[in-house]
Amino acid sequence: MSEATQDPASSPEASKAIVPLLRRGRVARRRFLLGMLAGTAGLTIYGGVRASADEARVPDPNDVEGAFRPNIYITVTPDDRVLYGFPKAEMGQGTMTGFAMLVAEELEVGLDELEVFFPIASKEYDALETATGGSTSIVTGFVPVRQAAAAARMMLIAAAAERWGVAPDSLHAKAGRVLDDANDRSASYGELVEAAKQQRVPEAPVIKSKQDFKLVGTPARRIDSAPKVTGEAQFGIDVVVPNMTRAVMIHPPRIGAAVVSLDDSKAREMPGVVDVVITPRGVGVVAEKYWQAMRAAPAVEIEWDEGTGPSFGTENLRAELAARTDEGHVAEDEGDVDAVSGTVLEAEYETPYLSHSPMEPMNAVADVRGDVCEIWTGNQGPSAIQEAAANQLGCDRIQVIVHTPYLGGAFGRRSHPEAAIEAVWLSEAVGRPVQVIWSRENDTRGHRYRPQSHNRIKGTLDASGELAALEFHAQSQSIFASLDAGGLFPPVIPPRLRKWLAGNLSRLFDSNTLLADTIPTEGATHLGYAIPNRRVSYANFHTPVVVSWWRSVGYSINTYVVEAFMDELAHAAEQDPYEFRRAMLQDSPRWLGVLEAVAEMSEWGERELPEGVGRGIAVCFAFGSYCAHVIDAHVDEGTIVVDQVYSALDCGYAVNPDLVVSQVEGSVIFALTAALWGEITMKDGAVEQGNFDTYRMMRMHEAPKIEVRLLSSEEDIGGVGEPAVAPVAPALANALFMATGHRLRRLPLQPELDRARARADQGGK
Amino acid sequence: MLEVKLKVNGEERSVDVPEDVPLLWVLREELELTGTKFGCGQALCGACTVHVDGKARRSCVTAVGDVAGKAITTIEGLTQGEADGKLTVLQQAWVEGNVPQCGYCQPGQLMMAAALIRRCPKPTDAQIDATMSGSICRCGTYPRIRSAIHAATGQSEDGGAK
Missing domain, CATH: 3.10.20.30 (Beta-grasp domain)
Known part of the structure; x- marks a missing residue:
């Protein structure tokens, strides 16, 4: 800043601006009740715990007078409305439609008849954990969601049976009515509401078997399309509450930098400006309108300190990682990799930091008032936001009310509460509701990235060309260790989320200690390949950069390394890359299934490719599902062009096959963006990318043709939103090796290809 | 002011x-x-x-x-000129094709597509690319947007008339 040499505390102008934050106890700590619903005590919840009767609640759409509410999720009204409180985030993945299909199926109502809404966060709805991530929603909801609906159906049938004096078995439900075929009579659900309330809640509701499904398993239309094509759908950024102000956040220009001095006198004179507030995450410029805050923000003169990482840069980090020899932790150790001899192949692979960059920039509305903090924000974990806000305000979690509208994309980013907490701080400071909207630059520089990594991989081929040993070593930054972002948001993994993680992801790590963090090696362990000797290890490193889940998480890094290296091994063994994999997957039928499917779809080895086009293949297991891609690509005057992608996914069972296909298509394009261009770099502690001109996204004319085949194996249901991301980068890198002869071991591929071509031009290798 | x-x-x-x-x-x-x-x-x-x-x-x-x-x-x-509560043929094609995912970019995509088909009632893939490439979709709905535009303009996938 210009003339900001004086101590801010001694400047009357500036001191006025510095509002003391983190005044613990601003929200009075007490048990409070807001429209406590009569008769909700002891509502049965399937797949989780019973709700406590004195949970604080605000009215929710399910609270209809005189309605039948057999459990927290489902309500039937006397006038035949059927409501469903969808307890997850809808961020594009289609879970809202999937869950609604499960409810409609078991409750015997039309999908269009169901009124689906987003409930506020509460322990009751949380029973089926509201956190959305890890491709787990349908996996964990497939039975309990149907049980909740089946319970309602059974109680309505029991009510009708009682009324007519017949056995419940002689009745059935159809299209929102209970039918007595033998006596040619029927009653609508609404007519049965009063009697249904008197029925016993079944402990173990009878759900349909798959062969009886009429709706589930069909390519039904999304229930959220109509509001999304008319502009009606409300995202977090669209929330307006009475007396609301809007804020621009000026984040530190360098990681960890804090305000040394600030002159907001000019900004405060600008139209509409309400306040300028220093927070632990930068300076908030609060105005009546966002455009007013946008204009005032550049007028705030700020001097920042150097921060925790003034000399930090990703190039330094690359060099540091390449030199490191830390052995780390062993995640998998089978056979004896050291006892094998043969042809040894070794390589080093690198992946960069990546931003999630959802189309809706991070935003939140918070209203801190009296004994309540009310928050509206698109998020993947309302309970984590409740915990974080309560922690900041020094109140109980139940005093934090979280509303979750539609999410304009997330990809892991909306698991973190920064924008919501900024809004809480600002609302507390100005005493009015505040909406924080990050600029695109804020969002790109938001410091929640997929970790940068450095991987060493080594394979030994025996005399017959078979892969006898594989060693994999990852150097990556632990996401778990990074979650509390410098201690701002402890406890960041609330006990309930921890419990959920333990229940759903116990395969991956010990959620009690969080010590055995296997995310840095996922995609390298539990391979389907018959490799007798394997060793997978991981060394953590720490940086000032805060890292995050990024769609497909560790798989997005490690599947690239493993599957690109498999290609190297196949070539070293002088074998076809498909046949090389196929031979090692004979005892892994579901791996083999997707691999053979993409080979068949692409007519692998049977069709001559156009001149200059290369073809690559990759396969993986991730999030309970199996996925393979074949990618055809060529290079046109130095620019990589992706021509065609063939994809096969085996997720066991598809609740809505067309939405599963759309997730594969979307995953491919999301992953191609990252594989081709995605790279967040830092220099002197500052992120170099900002808007979409410097952090490039795939566009329509660059998107390849994508052909998707779903394999139904009647096995356990697997995840859908993420698995297809993982094998994209290696399949493309392998295609480019065939097309150009350059082995690309560092993401993103376009600049790596540029460097490889430049080296080749200079006569290097 | x-x-x-x-x-x-x-x-x-x-x-x-x-x-x-x-x-x-x-x-x-x-x-x-x-x-x-x-x-x-x-x-x-x-x-x-x-x-x-x-x-x-x-x-x-x-x-x-x-x-x-x-x-x-x-x-x-966008629905002005349609009967009450009815979607335009383009919006209807979006719904029928399960186009939106998160949906955040879709109002912009639809406004682009609507402007395109007004001046070019049966756009080819190249014409669709030329117009629609200005609109980013992070969820990757591009293939379905293309299909929906073709469906709304009564064309088959390759841009030829049905």
């Missing part, structure tokens, strides 16, 4: 804002038409696309004073 007179979705509106305020924020905050989205603020992503006198414009870089008196159509006004 000057009063700026606007014609939005067929209605006369007036707002008290400086003439250089971006149309996007006037629509969203002054007129509470939140279907038009903020994505980048620099005309890089297309989420804020509206029609001005029938042509697609990026509202995030359009000064409200520049469009005073002109006919502005937002996503909320």
Whole structure:
């Protein structure tokens, strides 16, 4: 800043601006009740715990007078409305439609008849954990969601049976009515509401078997399309509450930098400006309108300190990682990799930091008032936001009310509460509701990235060309260790989320200690390949950069390394890359299934490719599902062009096959963006990318043709939103090796290809 | 401040804002038409696309004073001219093709597509690319957007007439 040499505390102008934050106890700590619903005590919840009767609640759409509410999720009204409180985030993945299909199926109502809404966060709805991530929603909801609906159906049938004096078995439900075929009579659900309330809640509701499904398993239309094509759908950024102000956040220009001095006198004179507030995450410029805050923000003169990482840069980090020899932790150790001899192949692979960059920039509305903090924000974990806000305000979690509208994309980013907490701080400071909207630059520089990594991989081929040993070593930054972002948001993994993680992801790590963090090696362990000797290890490193889940998480890094290296091994063994994999997957039928499917779809080895086009293949297991891609690509005057992608996914069972296909298509394009261009770099502690001109996204004319085949194996249901991301980068890198002869071991591929071509031009290798 | 007179979705509106305020924020905050989205603020992503006198414009870089008196159509006004509660053929194709995922960019995509088919009733893939490449979709709905445009214009996938 210009003339900001004086101590801010001694400047009357500036001191006025510095509002003391983190005044613990601003929200009075007490048990409070807001429209406590009569008769909700002891509502049965399937797949989780019973709700406590004195949970604080605000009215929710399910609270209809005189309605039948057999459990927290489902309500039937006397006038035949059927409501469903969808307890997850809808961020594009289609879970809202999937869950609604499960409810409609078991409750015997039309999908269009169901009124689906987003409930506020509460322990009751949380029973089926509201956190959305890890491709787990349908996996964990497939039975309990149907049980909740089946319970309602059974109680309505029991009510009708009682009324007519017949056995419940002689009745059935159809299209929102209970039918007595033998006596040619029927009653609508609404007519049965009063009697249904008197029925016993079944402990173990009878759900349909798959062969009886009429709706589930069909390519039904999304229930959220109509509001999304008319502009009606409300995202977090669209929330307006009475007396609301809007804020621009000026984040530190360098990681960890804090305000040394600030002159907001000019900004405060600008139209509409309400306040300028220093927070632990930068300076908030609060105005009546966002455009007013946008204009005032550049007028705030700020001097920042150097921060925790003034000399930090990703190039330094690359060099540091390449030199490191830390052995780390062993995640998998089978056979004896050291006892094998043969042809040894070794390589080093690198992946960069990546931003999630959802189309809706991070935003939140918070209203801190009296004994309540009310928050509206698109998020993947309302309970984590409740915990974080309560922690900041020094109140109980139940005093934090979280509303979750539609999410304009997330990809892991909306698991973190920064924008919501900024809004809480600002609302507390100005005493009015505040909406924080990050600029695109804020969002790109938001410091929640997929970790940068450095991987060493080594394979030994025996005399017959078979892969006898594989060693994999990852150097990556632990996401778990990074979650509390410098201690701002402890406890960041609330006990309930921890419990959920333990229940759903116990395969991956010990959620009690969080010590055995296997995310840095996922995609390298539990391979389907018959490799007798394997060793997978991981060394953590720490940086000032805060890292995050990024769609497909560790798989997005490690599947690239493993599957690109498999290609190297196949070539070293002088074998076809498909046949090389196929031979090692004979005892892994579901791996083999997707691999053979993409080979068949692409007519692998049977069709001559156009001149200059290369073809690559990759396969993986991730999030309970199996996925393979074949990618055809060529290079046109130095620019990589992706021509065609063939994809096969085996997720066991598809609740809505067309939405599963759309997730594969979307995953491919999301992953191609990252594989081709995605790279967040830092220099002197500052992120170099900002808007979409410097952090490039795939566009329509660059998107390849994508052909998707779903394999139904009647096995356990697997995840859908993420698995297809993982094998994209290696399949493309392998295609480019065939097309150009350059082995690309560092993401993103376009600049790596540029460097490889430049080296080749200079006569290097 | 000057009063700026606007014609939005067929209605006369007036707002008290400086003439250089971006149309996007006037629509969203002054007129509470939140279907038009903020994505980048620099005309890089297309989420804020509206029609001005029938042509697609990026509202995030359009000064409200520049469009005073002109006919502005937002996503909320796209169905004007349809029977009550009915979607346009384009919106219907979006619904039938399960196009939207998160949906945030879709108002902008639809406004681009609507402007395209107005001046080019049966666009080829190349024409679709030329227009639609200005609009980013992070969920990767491009193949379905293409199919939906073809479906809405009565064409098969390769752009030929059905």
